Amino acid sequence: MKTKKLPLYVQILIGLVLGLFWGLASAWFKFPASLTIEFIKPLGTIFVTLLKMIAVPLVLASLIVGVASLHDIRKLSRIGGKTIAIYIGTTIVAITIGLTIANLVKPGERLPEATRQQLMSVYTDKTSNSVNTVAKLKERPILQPLVDIFPDNITSAAADNTRMLQVVFFAMIMGVALIKIAPEKRNTLVAFFDALNDAIIQIVDLIMLLAPVGVFALIGSLIVEIAGDDISQAASLLSGLAWYTACVIIGLFIHAYLFYPLLFRSVAKIGYMQFFRAIRAAQLVGFSTSSSNATLPVTMKRCQESLGIPEEMTSFILPLGATINMDGTSLYQGVAAVFIAQALGIDLTITDQLMILLTATLASIGSAGVPGAGMVMLVIVLESIQVPSAGIALIVAVDRILDMIRTVVNITGDVTVAAVVTATEGKFEPVTATDD
Numbered sequence: 001m002k003t004k005k006l007p008l009y010v011q012i013l014i015g016l017v018l019g020l021f022w023g024l025a026s027a028w029f030k031f032p033a034s035l036t037i038e039f040i041k042p043l044g045t046i047f048v049t050l051l052k053m054i055a056v057p058l059v060l061a062s063l064i065v066g067v068a069s070l071h072d073i074r075k076l077s078r079i080g081g082k083t084i085a086i087y088i089g090t091t092i093v094a095i096t097i098g099l100t101i102a103n104l105v106k107p108g109e110r111l112p113e114a115t116r117q118q119l120m121s122v123y124t125d126k127t128s129n130s131v132n133t134v135a136k137l138k139e140r141p142i143l144q145p146l147v148d149i150f151p152d153n154i155t156s157a158a159a160d161n162t163r164m165l166q167v168v169f170f171a172m173i174m175g176v177a178l179i180k181i182a183p184e185k186r187n188t189l190v191a192f193f194d195a196l197n198d199a200i201i202q203i204v205d206l207i208m209l210l211a212p213v214g215v216f217a218l219i220g221s222l223i224v225e226i227a228g229d230d231i232s233q234a235a236s237l238l239s240g241l242a243w244y245t246a247c248v249i250i251g252l253f254i255h256a257y258l259f260y261p262l263l264f265r266s267v268a269k270i271g272y273m274q275f276f277r278a279i280r281a282a283q284l285v286g287f288s289t290s291s292s293n294a295t296l297p298v299t300m301k302r303c304q305e306s307l308g309i310p311e312e313m314t315s316f317i318l319p320l321g322a323t324i325n326m327d328g329t330s331l332y333q334g335v336a337a338v339f340i341a342q343a344l345g346i347d348l349t350i351t352d353q354l355m356i357l358l359t360a361t362l363a364s365i366g367s368a369g370v371p372g373a374g375m376v377m378l379v380i381v382l383e384s385i386q387v388p389s390a391g392i393a394l395i396v397a398v399d400r401i402l403d404m405i406r407t408v409v410n411i412t413g414d415v416t417v418a419a420v421v422t423a424t425e426g427k428f429e430p431v432t433a434t435d436d
Helices: 010-030 033-039 041-070 072-103 115-138 154-158 161-180 183-225 230-241 241-265 272-289 292-307 311-324 327-343 350-365 374-383 389-394 394-423
Strands: none
Touching: 010 115, 010 183, 010 230, 010 272, 010 374, 033 041, 033 154, 033 183, 041 072, 041 161, 041 183, 041 272, 041 292, 041 311, 072 161, 072 241, 072 311, 072 327, 072 350, 072 394, 115 230, 115 389, 161 292, 161 311, 183 272, 183 292, 183 394, 230 350, 241 272, 241 327, 241 394, 272 292, 272 394, 292 311, 292 394, 311 389, 327 350, 327 374, 327 394, 350 374, 374 389, 374 394, 389 394
């Protein structure tokens, strides 16, 4: 009798749990950290590297095919306008949710003074990179983010995953150019990129065979890096930030599991369980890697195979979302800004909070290509309301964990917008029920 293979999401979940147990056991029994860092973490690094390896060619091939298949530049403009408008709208909602929760709970006022002093002394040095990056950004011309969309060398842009927006731009221009040339020439090139896209999807399947091991290694090494050989000290720091952490997680949960369903159920007519069953593998990979770009191949595959969103839609909407849609990150910034201000005894006016809303929204759109984007964006938000940027030392201890959760929200938001825009275009394709 043939044994049924465990679904992919179950395998990933098992890897995640085992990684958690390994990390905790390593800290509890004081295993040498080098054992995990040198022999287990590289397996996770390889998994993430392989996903990043195929992200650019997948975006390039699928987007060129998707745009060329529209056969109408006006249609592309319409879809693009809808996509960007909805992404901005969901970001504003996310920040509003974060600000509301932070003002109601007041987590900064609940932070013990001893914990505040300890956090500031331990993590102040780690904030310097973000502050220095912001200082360099200030020296750039105002319109530099717009200039950065246009690649001067597509080869170098394709070699750098942080410049995904430039790859998206080139692919769109190539797709538009194909629409304008003779059909017999267009069809030859489109067939090539279509075949390349199919081949990359097969590579995704092969890479995902490593997902359980990769997730185990990523989670296990994360716990070891956070806890070190003194799990009690790590637990003390984390407990001191419990109210802040709870505010962020509650806000992210509301946005991902209450707000998004209002959109995809009312507009796209997709069932709640159907939606989250379809993308659970992508969510788990995103949780483990903390990278929307690295998870992009999995996200696109799940959307096409389990939600019936056609390639021409996923190939445009999802890469754009992975670059500019950061609902989870923006929500966290709203909570973090209020938390830090409260902890430092700074009262924020309504004007300050509106400034947080505006700055976080704009920063989420223009943050592509900035290393450590979430923390850098937060420094920009804090400086816009005259709150000392050194205050980010208060949240560094839990930032890595929250980054994993907010990446899940970012990915869920990308898929939600893809479903909504697809529904408004009447483009959904029937799918056969499959288990991931």
